[in-house]
Amino acid sequence: MAERSSAHQQSAPAASSIDGKLAANKRKEQIKRAIRGYLFILPALLFYVMFELWPIIQTVWYSFYNWNGIDASTWVGFGNYIRVFTDSELFSSIGHAFYLIIFFSIIPVGLGLIIAALIKDVKSQMGKGFAQVCLFLPRVIPGAAAAVAWTWMLADNGTVNQMLKAVHLGGFAHTWLGDQSTALNAVGVIGCWLQLGFCIVLLLSGIGAIDQSLYEAASLDGAGWWRQLFAITIPGLRGQISVCFTMTIVAALASFDVVFMSTQGGPGTSTMVPGVQVYRLAFQQSRVGLASALAVVLMVMVLLVVGPLQRLIEGKKEA
Amino acid sequence: MNSLKKVATLLTVTAMASTLVACGPGASSSNANANTETVSKDLGDEKIELKLWDGAGLKAMDDALIKAFEAKYPNITVKATYDPDNVSAQNGPRVISASETPDVARITDMGSAVRGKHVVDLEEYAKLYDWNIPDSQTVNYRLTDSGELGSGDLYAVPDGFTMTGIFWNKKIAKQLGITEAPKTVAEFEADLQKAKDAGVQPMMASSKDAGIIHLIDGLIINENGVDAVRAWTQQRDGATIDTDGTAKAAQYIADWASKGYFPDGVNALDSSTALARFTKGEGLFFPAGNWYTSSVSEALGEDAGFIAVPPKTEGEGAGGALDGATPFGIPTNAKHKNAAAAFLNFLTTDEARQIAIDNGYAPLGEGEAKSDDPVMQSVLDTYAAFIKGGNTATHISNSTAGIQANALIPAIQELVDGSLKPADFGAEIQAKYADELGK
Numbered sequence: 106m107a108e109r110s111s112a113h114q115q116s117a118p119a120a121s122s123i124d125g126k127l128a129a130n131k132r133k134e135q136i137k138r139a140i141r142g143y144l145f146i147l148p149a150l151l152f153y154v155m156f157e158l159w160p161i162i163q164t165v166w167y168s169f170y171n172w173n174g175i176d177a178s179t180w181v182g183f184g185n186y187i188r189v190f191t192d193s194e195l196f197s198s199i200g201h202a203f204y205l206i207i208f209f210s211i212i213p214v215g216l217g218l219i220i221a222a223l224i225k226d227v228k229s230q231m232g233k234g235f236a237q238v239c240l241f242l243p244r245v246i247p248g249a250a251a252a253v254a255w256t257w258m259l260a261d262n263g264t265v266n267q268m269l270k271a272v273h274l275g276g277f278a279h280t281w282l283g284d285q286s287t288a289l290n291a292v293g294v295i296g297c298w299l300q301l302g303f304c305i306v307l308l309l310s311g312i313g314a315i316d317q318s319l320y321e322a323a324s325l326d327g328a329g330w331w332r333q334l335f336a337i338t339i340p341g342l343r344g345q346i347s348v349c350f351t352m353t354i355v356a357a358l359a360s361f362d363v364v365f366m367s368t369q370g371g372p373g374t375s376t377m378v379p380g381v382q383v384y385r386l387a388f389q390q391s392r393v394g395l396a397s398a399l400a401v402v403l404m405v406m407v408l409l410v411v412g413p414l415q416r417l418i419e420g421k422k423e424a
Numbered sequence: 425m426n427s428l429k430k431v432a433t434l435l436t437v438t439a440m441a442s443t444l445v446a447c448g449p450g451a452s453s454s455n456a457n458a459n460t461e462t463v464s465k466d467l468g469d470e471k472i473e474l475k476l477w478d479g480a481g482l483k484a485m486d487d488a489l490i491k492a493f494e495a496k497y498p499n500i501t502v503k504a505t506y507d508p509d510n511v512s513a514q515n516g517p518r519v520i521s522a523s524e525t526p527d528v529a530r531i532t533d534m535g536s537a538v539r540g541k542h543v544v545d546l547e548e549y550a551k552l553y554d555w556n557i558p559d560s561q562t563v564n565y566r567l568t569d570s571g572e573l574g575s576g577d578l579y580a581v582p583d584g585f586t587m588t589g590i591f592w593n594k595k596i597a598k599q600l601g602i603t604e605a606p607k608t609v610a611e612f613e614a615d616l617q618k619a620k621d622a623g624v625q626p627m628m629a630s631s632k633d634a635g636i637i638h639l640i641d642g643l644i645i646n647e648n649g650v651d652a653v654r655a656w657t658q659q660r661d662g663a664t665i666d667t668d669g670t671a672k673a674a675q676y677i678a679d680w681a682s683k684g685y686f687p688d689g690v691n692a693l694d695s696s697t698a699l700a701r702f703t704k705g706e707g708l709f710f711p712a713g714n715w716y717t718s719s720v721s722e723a724l725g726e727d728a729g730f731i732a733v734p735p736k737t738e739g740e741g742a743g744g745a746l747d748g749a750t751p752f753g754i755p756t757n758a759k760h761k762n763a764a765a766a767f768l769n770f771l772t773t774d775e776a777r778q779i780a781i782d783n784g785y786a787p788l789g790e791g792e793a794k795s796d797d798p799v800m801q802s803v804l805d806t807y808a809a810f811i812k813g814g815n816t817a818t819h820i821s822n823s824t825a826g827i828q829a830n831a832l833i834p835a836i837q838e839l840v841d842g843s844l845k846p847a848d849f850g851a852e853i854q855a856k857y858a859d860e861l862g863k
Contacts, residue, residue, distance in 0.1 A: 163449075166449065167449055170448045170449060172448065172449055172450050173450075173517075173536060174450070174517070174518070175450060175517055175518065175521045175536075175540060175542075176450055176521075176536070176539075176540040177448065177450055178448035178449050178450045179448065180448060256692070259692075260689065260692060260693075261687075261688045261689035261692065261693075280688060280689025280691070280692045281692075282691075282692040283632070283689040283690065283691035283692030283693070284689075284691070284841065285837075285838075285841060285843060368632070368692075369632070369633075369829070369833070370834070371632065371691065371833060371834055371837050372631075372691040372692075372834070372837035372838070372840075372841060373834045373835075373837050373838040373841075373843060373844075374834050385826065385829055385830060386826075388514040389513070389514060389825060389826045389829050389830070390824075390825055390826030390830060390860055391517065391533075391536070391825055391826075392826075392860075393449075
């Protein structure tokens with residue numbers, strides 16, 4: 106092997122040296138290009154490392170300590186993690202976050218699909234635009250502000266109860282956020298309202314890209330509205346639906362603003378979610394280590410849910 | 425799954441790295457900038473800019489204090505910064521432990537501030553200026569060398585006092601045939617029932633936030649005795665709130681809730697909404713603190729008054745929470761410690777006392793305290809009785825940094841809606857207290 110290669114080199118020294126030069130030039134050019142490329146991403150990369158990666162690493166680091174955020178800390182190993190999984194209050198807050206997926210994800214995506222399909226059929230451009238703006242509006246309002254507004258509407262003598270009374274359903278009137286049995290659902294409704302607009306706009310943009318002739322062909326074959334929804338619209342929107350689910354599930358699991366502004370986790374601990382709990386532990390109780398551990402668990406949870414979901418939908422696409 | 429693996433690797437690597445380095449977060453060298461200024465009254469005549477930090481709710485009082493202080497010391501200008509009240513407790517420990525600290529600062533958590541050596545021991549200044557402040561007013565700001573609250577060296581001087589009690593609407597009371605404030609808890613309950621029977625809201629209250637805690641504050645002292653509650657709020661070893669007295673106090677709240685004395689949906693009501701409804705004339709009683717004096721006075725004037733939570737038997741000293749409006753201390757890294765001490769000394773003067781009263785707070789020190797405002801006068805009367813009776817401890821919500829949000833608010837909400845038995849209330853609070861303090 107060694108002999109043959111040396112023989113080859115000797116047989117055509119001139120050619121190989123030119124080849125070598127060319128190759129070296131090419132490589133140089135490639136390296137230059139690569140450096141130029143990296144230079145372009147450098148500013149963004151720096152910010153990403155400084156404000157995303159480094160804090161994540163720090164959080165993981167803190168999670169192994171018992172630390173009040175200021176003074177000296179003590180190493181506790183996996184103690185904080187054990188606490189997260191054995192403390193019923195911390196653990197139940199994780200359960201609440203998963204429950205909120207129903208309101209933050211499943212309902213908005215389902216409802217969003219139907220509404221988007223309906224808007225698609227609206228003939229007047231103005232009507233279409235108007236409906237889109239109206240439905241997207243909640244998305245423009247910050248979650249915290251929306252939560253405050255909803256708190257008023259869901260109050261004892263708020264709009265919701267007044268409307269119930271107006272249609273003679275006063276018996277159902279309720280202090281929605283003040284009762285342990287309804288508070289989490291009421292918080293969910295606020296989240297649903299916030300996420301719905303986002304889903305509709307995204308799904309509508311996807312519908313626009315579906316070939317209209319498919320619908321024409323389907324209706325010629327006698328397919329009804331529902332049939333078209335399931336046979337054309339939903340399969341055509343796989344990518345958008347995937348994005349919708351990813352974004353809204355992350356919003357549900359990492360929810361903070363809506364819960365913090367509307368109930369602070371109460372009454373009792375009936376609406377406590379990990380986001381609020383992390384804030385409380387770190388900044389009110391000065392238990393930065395335990396808060397960091399819960400934050401890391403939350404991050405892993407989000408990845409655990411969103412990762413397989415992505416794969417599921419992407420996988421189907423290939424098949 | 426790939427991402428999970430990455431996270432697991434990251435976790436393990438960081439865990440290993442941090443054991444290897446054996447270096448936890450939070451270096452203990454944050455007092456590097458501490459300068460040593462010889463303790464002195466003499467502030468010279470060079471220009472000094474004194475930095476002050478406080479909660480935004482106290483700006484009006486602080487502004488008045490600063491103006492009067494600057495008039496006395498022409499070479500000193502005070503530059504004040506404020507944090508919103510709902511975050512000042514969280515920012516406090518960071519503000520006083522930074523390398524650039526204010527010279528005079530609100531001390532939000534006495535224990536950790538002293539134990540971390542972030543504040544200056546004021547004993548030398550106390551001797552220098554000959555401060556003469558009653559023990560009942562400084563007990564929350566003294567710590568022993570071992571870091572125990574309640575006695576030992578002085579670390580902060582309050583600018584005035586907040587206390588808990590009950591505002592009442594005298595006009596509504598008159599309509600109900602109630603001519604004087606209740607003197608016992610039994611009379612209080614009778615008045616509540618009278619209001620209920622007449623279709624008047626007996627009590628305006630809130631339990632989405634601290635509201636009802638201000639009511640149970642007094643009840644807990646009345647039922648447990650002040651010493652037990654003080655020991656508990658001062659985090660003494662072996663102190664517990666899981667007692668029969670606490671169960672009785674909780675029983676009152678549960679009973680009043682089930683009898684419909686609190687407004688509908690009280691668990692979703694916040695203090696500012698409750699205040700707004702009370703000042704509009706809804707509710708015979710309104711448990712709160714004297715920080716609402718000016719709002720109540722503006723709206724109801726002579727028709728309103730302030731009383732302590734009534735004791736079990738007449739004549740017994742009523743219990744209530746009493747705490748500094750702002751306990752001012754001097755951070756270890758402060759640049760102008762002598763000038764800061766001069767400001768603290770100014771707080772003990774008659775001029776500063778009057779400023780506190782004018783802003784709705786009970787004044788520091790002893791001596792006559794009068795106000796033209798009838799509501800404020802009832803606050804001052806209640807305060808005088810508090811000082812005389814001595815049945816005051818710091819707010820139970822201030823006993824640890826996290827107790828209010830983490831234990832008291834949820835437990836009271838559960839007490840009000842009946843999902844927590846009054847007998848278990850004390851145990852619930854005690855468990856969270858012990859957990860937070862690592863006891």
